[in-house]
Each structure stands twice: as C-alpha cells, then as structure tokens.
Amino acid sequence: MSRKRVACLISGRGSNMAALIEAAKAPDYPAEIVLVVSNVAGAGGLATASAAGIATATVDHKSFGKDRAAFERALQDTLAQHRIDLVCLAGFMRLLTPWFVGQWPHLMLNIHPALLPSFKGLDTHARALEAGVKVHGATVHFVVPEMDSGPVIAQGAVPVKDDDTETSLAARVLAVEHRIYPLALRLVAAGRVTVAGNRCRIDGGIVPETELLVPSEGT
Ligand code: GRF
Numbered sequence: 757m758s759r760k761r762v763a764c765l766i767s768g769r770g771s772n773m774a775a776l777i778e779a780a781k782a783p784d785y786p787a788e789i790v791l792v793v794s795n796v797a798g799a800g801g802l803a804t805a806s807a808a809g810i811a812t813a814t815v816d817h818k819s820f821g822k823d824r825a826a827f828e829r830a831l832q833d834t835l836a837q838h839r840i841d842l843v844c845l846a847g848f849m850r851l852l853t854p855w856f857v858g859q860w861p862h863l864m865l866n867i868h869p870a871l872l873p874s875f876k877g878l879d880t881h882a883r884a885l886e887a888g889v890k891v892h893g894a895t896v897h898f899v900v901p902e903m904d905s906g907p908v909i910a911q912g913a914v915p916v917k918d919d920d921t922e923t924s925l926a927a928r929v930l931a932v933e934h935r936i937y938p939l940a941l942r943l944v945a946a947g948r949v950t951v952a953g954n955r956c957r958i959d960g961g962i963v964p965e966t967e968l969l970v971p972s973e974g975t
Contacts, residue, residue, distance in 0.1 A: 757784075757786060759785070759786055759787055759788045759945070760786060760787040760788070760841040760842050760945040761787075761788060761790045761791075761838065761839055761840050761841045761842070762776070762780075762787045762788065762789050762790065762791075762840065762841065762842045762843070762844055762941065762945070763789075763790065763791040763792070763793055763835055763838060763840040763842075763843050763844070764776060764789055764791070764792045764793070764801075764805075764843075764844045764845075764846045765792075765793050765794075765795070765831075765843060765844070765845050765846065765848040766792060766793070766794050766799055766801040766802075766846050766847055766848055767794060767795055767796045767799055767847055767848050767849040767850070768796070768799055768800060768801065768847050768849070769799075769800040769801055769847070770792070770799065770800060770801020770802075770804050770805065770846060770847065771801075771847075771930065771933075771934065772844075772846040772847060772867055772933055772934065772937050773789070773792060773801050773804070773805065773844075773846040773847075774801070774804050774808075775933075775934035775935075775937055775938055776789055776844060776846065776937060776938055776941060777789050777804075777805070777808050777810065778938075779938030779941070779942070780938075785942060785945075786942060786945040786946040787842065787941055787942070787945035789805075789810055790810065790811060790838055790840070791810065791811050791812070791813065791834075791835070791838045791840060792805035792810055792811070792812045792813075793812070793813045793814070793815055793831065793834055793835070794812070794813075794814050794815075795814075795815055795816060795817045795827075795831075795848065795849075795850055796814075796816070796849075797814050797816050799814075801846075801847075802814070811838065813834050815827065815830050815831050815834055817850055824853060825853070825855070827850075828852065828853060828855065828856040831856070832856065832859055841863070842860075842863050842864070842865070842941070842944065842945060843860050843863065843864040843865070844864075844865050844866075844867075844937070844941060845864065845865065845866040845867070845899065846867060846937070847867075848866075851903060852899070852901075853901075854901040857899055857900060857901045858901075860899070862898050862907075862949075862951050864898065864899040865896055865897070865898060865899065865909065865937075865940060865941065865944065866896070866897055866898075866899050866904075866906070867894060867895070867896050867933055867936075867937050868880070868894065868895045868896075868897065868904050869881065869894050869926070869929050869930070869933065870884065870892065870893065870894065870895065870929075871891070871892065871893040871894070871895060871911055871913060872895040872897060872904060872905070872908060872911075873904075873905070874889070875887075876903060876904035876905070877903070877904065880892075881922045881925045881926045881929065882922045884916060884925065885916070885920060885921075885922060885925065889916055890915065890916050891913050891914070891915060891916065892913070892914055892915075892916050892925060892929060893911055893912050893913040893914050893929060893932060894911065894912050894929050894932050894933045894936060895908055895910070895911045895936075896908070896909045896910045896911075896936050896937055896939075896940035896941075897909055898951065898956070906954075907951050907953075907954050907955060907956045908955075908956060909940040909943065909944065909949055909956050910936040910939050910940040910943070911936065912932035912933070912935060912936045913932075914928045914929055914932055943958060947959070948960060
C-alpha cells in the first residue's frame with residue numbers, strides 16, 4: 757500500500773493535527789503526516805509535531821505584508837518540496853484564495869466546529885448557545901473557495917445541555933473532531949470518497965464508524 761503524503765496546516769495548538777498523527781501510526785492507515793506548516797511562528801502544534809519526528813515549517817503571513825499571493829506561493833512551494841498529496845487544514849486561521857484552493861481540487865480537507873451549513877465562521881459554540889440549538893457538532897469537508905463550504909465528508913453530532921457554557925460545549929465538540937478528522941482522512945486517502953456535485957459518496961456505503969460518533973456519558 758502506498759500511503760498518501762499529508763501536510764497539516766495549523767495556526768495554533770494543533771490538537772486535531774495531533775489526532776491525525778496518532779491515527780496515522782496504525783500500520784493500515786492509508787496516509788502519513790509528513791509535514792506540518794504553521795503561518796504563526798511558535799504555534800504550539802509545531803513542537804508537538806517535532807516531538808513526533810515530523811518535519812515542520814513556518815510560512816509567516818506577516819512577513820509577506822499585504823501580499824497574500826506571495827504568501828500562498830511560498831506555502832505552495834513548501835508543499836511541493838515535500839511532495840504532498842493531501843492537505844489537512846487543522847485550525848489554520850487564514851482565508852485561502854481561489855488560486856491556492858484550485859491547486860488542491862478535492863485534495864484539501866478542513867474541519868469546522870459546527871454542523872455545516874449552520875454556524876459558518878468564528879465563535880461557533882457561542883452562536884450555537886445563543887441560537888438555542890439542541891444538537892451541535894463538527895464537520896470535515898473538502899475546501900472550496902467559499903469559506904466553510906464544500907462537500908461534506910463526515911460529521912459528528914453532540915447534544916447541547918441546559919447548563920452548557922461555551923467552554924463545556926467546545927470540549928464536547930472537540931472530542932468529536934478528534935474522531936471524525938482521522939476517519940475522514942482515512943476515507944479520502946483510501947480513495948473511498950467521490951464527489952458528485954456538493955455531495956460526497958462513500959464507497960462501501962454507510963461508514964460503520966459513524967455509529968461511534970455519539971459522545972459517551974459525561975462528555
Ligand atoms: C478546532 O476547533 C477546529 O475545528 C477549528 O479550529 C480549532 C483548532 O483547534 N477549525 P486545534 O488547533 O486543532 O486544537
């Protein structure tokens with residue numbers, strides 16, 4: 757089996773990146789995380805990746821001033837140098853232009869802490885509480901030029917409890933993120949996902965793992 761070479765793009769602590777690194781340790785996992793790139797110097801996830809023996813790079817958007825195109829070219833060059841097959845955005849807090857997105861058609865994944873298409877953008881947990889929804893969750897989707905859009909690969913749902921705060925809800929969602937991102941990457945890397953319009957079809961039908969995405973008591 758030739759494993760897909762994956763780069764994670766991060767801006768912060770990198771807990772989703774860490775979940776992908778952990779999952780990819782399984783011998784039958786069809787992808788390996790070979791590179792972690794941060795647009796923020798000193799992002800916490802860089803140390804985690806280095807400790808796991810993974811190559812890291814910083815492409816600091818600030819050093820490019822307002823030249824977003826130059827920043828993205830540098831990013832793309834870094835990915836090319838490492839012969840990357842798939843890109844996983846994992847808490848990467850920069851909007852990407854259509855040019856960059858176009859380099860990775862159905863080859864770039866993102867995780868968003870809400871059940872898309874609800875609550876695109878930032879502060880999703882606060883907005884879910886404000887809206888009074890009873891179910892919240894996380895989504896892994898292919899990246900398209902429009903922010904927090906694109907064909908959904910996997911979702912995981914959690915209940916919203918009466919006494920939830922933004923912090924408690926975020927923690928419950930994050931636990932689900934750490935399960936669905938490795939699942940989604942595995943499906944994509946194994947070639948089991950085909951995109952038809954805005955829908956992903958999963959070869960093999962319903963993915964049994966989705967049954968596991970109900971949080972256990974107390975979380
Ligand atoms: C996660 O909630 C992810 O869904 C969002 O940003 C956060 C990143 O957290 N896109 P981490 O850096 O993966 O811990």
